[in-house]
Amino acid sequence: MVARVRGARRFVAGGTDLVVKAKDGKLAPATWIDVAQIRELRGISETRGSVVIGAATPYTEIIESKVVRRVLPALVEACAEIGSVQIRNMGTLGGNLANASPAADGVVPLVAYDAEVVIQRGARKRVIPAVDIATGPGRSCLGQDELITEIRLAKRRRNIAAFLKLGPRASMAIAKVSLALVADLRRGRLSDVRIALGAVAPTVIRATHAEAILEGNILSHDVIARARVAIAESDAIPITDFRSTAAYRRAMCAVLLGRALRVNSDDVGRSGHNPLR
Amino acid sequence: MATDEVTEGASWIGRSVKRADGRDKLTGRAKYVDDYAPAGCLHGATVRSAKPHARIKRIDGRAACRVDGVEAVLTASNIPGTNRMPLIINDYPFLADGVVRFVGEAVALVVAETPEAARRAAALVRVDYEDLPGVFDARDALKPGAPRVFGEDNVFKKFRVRRGDVEKAFAEADVVVEAEFETPYQAQAYIETQGMLAEVEADGTVFVAGSMQCPFYVHDAVAAALGVGQNRVRIVQRPTGGGFGGKEDVPSIVAVHAALAAHVTGRPVKFVYTREEDFLAMSKRHPAFARVKYGARRDGTITACEVNYILDAGAYATLSPAVLFRGTVHAVGPYRIPNVAVDTFAVATNKVPPGAFRGFGQPQITFAQESLIDELAARLGIDPFELREKNALRLGDETATGQVLRESCGFGEALAVARRESGWAEKQKRGAQRRDAETQREEASVIAPSRLGVLALNPVAGAGAGAGADAGAGADAGAGADAEAGAGRRVARGIGVSANYYGVGLGAAGKYIDRAGAHVQVQKDGTVLVAVGNTEIGQGARSSLCQIAAEALGAPFEAVHLLDIDTTRVPDSGPTVASRTTLMSGNAILDAARPIRETLVKVAADVLRVAPGAVMVDAHGYRAASGGEALTFQRVASEAYGRRLPVATQGWTVAAPTSFDENGRGDAYVVYAFSVNVAEVEVDLETFETRVVEVTSVHDIGRVVNPGDAEGQVEGGVVQGMGYALCEEVVLDGAAVKNGNFTGYILPTMADSPAIRVRFVEAPYSAGPFGAKGLAETPIVGPAPAIANAIRDAVGVMARRLPITPERLAEMVWEKKREKKIGRKTEDR
């Protein structure tokens, strides 16, 4: 069907990025192909080992999904922070991924959850890790006519999950820094640690230095302190622009990491289980 | 007529009647300028300068003309009349003639069948420039040898105020505090962008309708630019989606563009700006620099104040002289200070010209001056509230300009109400105890890990990985924090106060245009038409003016209809600015209503068979003082018609005299409103985000005509003031606006808004309608310094620059910590 559209063409899902860019005159004229109504691209399903989210499923549906709330709490927290009710009723993870903003809130937990993105062009399918979709600010690895169809997330035993975002105001905010953390904490020891950062690099990134410090270690003050330094000094490579400063962004990576660990470890410590689950 | 004529509960004044325009605006039925599309209407787009300062060598519109649907490309040479906006200093060309002076200045116009074609063609107009040196900082512009934007010295206007002997007073003072402050461009951010629709009517009258605050400014501008008589220009205000000053002067430019295009093409032409265009080229609040110095005796008596205040006025003068005047008069704060030296300057730079914005030159200097009052309080060891109370202007006192406050000064009461209602005493005590504890702890913890773990991570501090051990995991409960705010956040609470006064009306700077007219006409059926020259721009003028008319006539509020404003219906009433509408148009309505009321009283006396002196008038109608049934207004009106009596009249009012001499002495404004704001904030001790928890906003505005609308005004002002304090800033990249849309320009949302407690103190003004003064602007003046002072209370640093973003606050706190550390190290040696 796509091939039948002659000349320049683009996919549109919620249009919440595309319409803004078009109004700014930043887009070359093209035929827009609405993918939001394609049944295969919508909805959330669960298998024994994974959760599959259709690329054109609006955020509101993700937030309200029982299975996502149970298995992927950090994703729910992130989606709930996006824009406003109106934006969440329209916007999609497919659009968030393809738009390739370094501040994409939906992408940050996807990266922390090791999400895999299924991309299709005609009959050809490929599967790419969420962290590799964006190749630079506004640039993605998607080729002409490549459609994101779904996002696959493996179910894993982890009792820590957090998404934290700092924006310039309480709502309707583009992140200055965002962080997602998932890990498993047993008897004070962390494992399976994944940390993703938004808005502090040309794309959403993994905080591998901090992860390495935390992985397999007892969650002591010293370990946390070293991880905080690592995330601020080694993982984050932020810039100064009119939204924030590099120095602040760096420092806030450490704050958000500390906060994510603090909230979760406190909760785990108190009640023995993660209340988010 | 005196208010005491009105019986209890029978008055329209002081009632929260429903807004007449509320339903239409809420349901979308109100028709704004862009909702009008007369047959054959063309659409305009504006070609804007890409250069901050350059000579125009050539404008080539040939490519633009070839675009399908383009009807005309117009430049300055098409303007038949005067190519200068008539205002204070007539320097602002409607279309650049020869030189451009800021990025975004209008250079040419394109009109086409569709807005898209017009925009596309506008992008094709080629302008060849020869660059000229530019200047982008007002302080640089004052230096000798700076590139010249205006006149010999880049100074549009300067004022001075001299009182007593400041030098001597500072020398004798026990405590002297001094600091420099800086504030940014703030955008009015009205919801409806600028827009005008012009049409040449069959008889040649130029008709312009659109979004505006000041129809008579537009009237002057269109007549001047087209070179036609003012009696051949008709300006109509459409429902206006906000103004806040942004629809004061610059709509004249938009209107002239539309009128010029209509005049040349003979067809209706509409210009509606995009948000980006509006940000780029329209007016804003002036960025400002201020150096303020106070001297006081040990007992807290303020003895001297010196102010140096610079407004960055951009490329053209616009209203800057008047904005500067208001800032000058109020520069030292609402205090009794015997020795004053104020020097103020409005300075030209190659940037977008700011103009009017709610507060009009006061919020900048009040932020500076009220922040420094708290510094003074801290240095004196006096409670900031007490220091203000001690020095507050009272009845009989002289202001900085030597104006004696003869009446209507509810400042003392406003301070008392604010102190009580905000719970200042307990909250302030709590903070003081915390600070004592903190100081002790800090002294005891020279080697203990910092409670602000982030400090060690601040890369600017040069503290790298090695200092990481210093970074507490945050598991400790946050020694300095007042509260765990949930989600692991540690916050410090703070409370701050600010006080301000506000000269109602145009004052001495605008006295020659401070008059207003009204037309009141009672109909046969007892309904009433009222026409005034001041506009409804969302502030609720329509309701209050109808209430004043109803009260004056003894008519039901529902029977009064205020006409949409049309310059052919009422005489020039000056601008709708300076919180002057209730006062000026209100008085004009009273003047018009007086003879009608006298007539109606006579008629009623006749019907009731009593003497005119024995007739009582109230919201229920006309009755005999001795009792009995009231005659409805409708009945009395109909009786008056039957007797062929005049019930249609013109009213006129002129502001009381004002003055201001070359040394800043005089009665600068007719009367002052007084405000006290108390803000409570929560500062996150790790992210330095500030949340305003609660604001108590107390105002003496004289008699309150409509409490509901008045409260709305205050709430809006508080949130706008909070935006100014914490997040709003139009960022310029040297010359051009960088964040010119609502993605980049951060306005507070409802989720950011604090709980707001509004209180009014009513010190009636004898020359105001039923004792009213004015309200619109004063609510935005105080919140920013109150919030800044609350932040200071929470984290111990005084912000010298707005907005107080988390980034700036973090830097300040980090810097203070570094200084302390260095201090300790040197002490250790």
Ligand SMILES: Cc1cc2nc3c(=O)[nH]c(=O)nc-3n(C[C@H](O)[C@H](O)[C@H](O)COP(=O)(O)OP(=O)(O)OC[C@H]3O[C@@H](n4cnc5c(N)ncnc54)[C@H](O)[C@@H]3O)c2cc1C
């Ligand atoms: C007011 C406002 C607030 C916002 N707030 C936030 C926020 O807080 N956080 C945040 O992260 N974002 C925010 N956004 C941005 C935007 O809403 C999100 O990025 C959203 O996820 C985009 O999804 P969409 O479906 O609307 O994308 P669209 O606008 O439809 O598309 C965006 C891009 O993705 C491509 N695309 C869409 N779907 C697919 C697909 N299935 N396969 C391949 N390519 C595709 C399109 O061609 C286009 O290039 C905000 C936007 C607005 C207007």
